[in-house]
Amino acid sequence: MANLKLDLLNKLRNDKYYKEIEFVRLAQDPNMNYEEKIYEMDRILEIIALINIKMGLAEQYFQEPAAQPQGQQVQNVPAGQVHPGQTHGE
Numbered sequence: 001m002a003n004l005k006l007d008l009l010n011k012l013r014n015d016k017y018y019k020e021i022e023f024v025r026l027a028q029d030p031n032m033n034y035e036e037k038i039y040e041m042d043r044i045l046e047i048i049a050l051i052n053i054k055m056g057l058a059e060q061y062f063q064e065p066a067a068q069p070q071g072q073q074v075q076n077v078p079a080g081q082v083h084p085g086q087t088h089g090e
Contacts, residue, residue, distance in 0.1 A: 005062035
């Protein structure tokens with residue numbers, strides 16, 4: 001089965017990488033109209049910010065289940081037996 005979290009994060013990282021490359025290219029382009037350059041760079045920064053938010057949400061929604069510490073593993077105790085800390089069974 002495919003790992004949805006990993007695939008989604010990889011796609012978002014790739015999108016962000018290419019937007020960052022485009023941003024740098026725009027910043028270094030001497031032939032572009034200044035006002036248009038500013039507009040396009042602002043637009044790309046908005047997209048990068050949105051991608052960062054998406055990455056955070058993906059991490060939030062696809063959290064790994066919390067592993068229990070080894071010393072506190074759940075023990076299956078049959079009914080009627082005394083649990084640790086109890087004075088009598090139920």
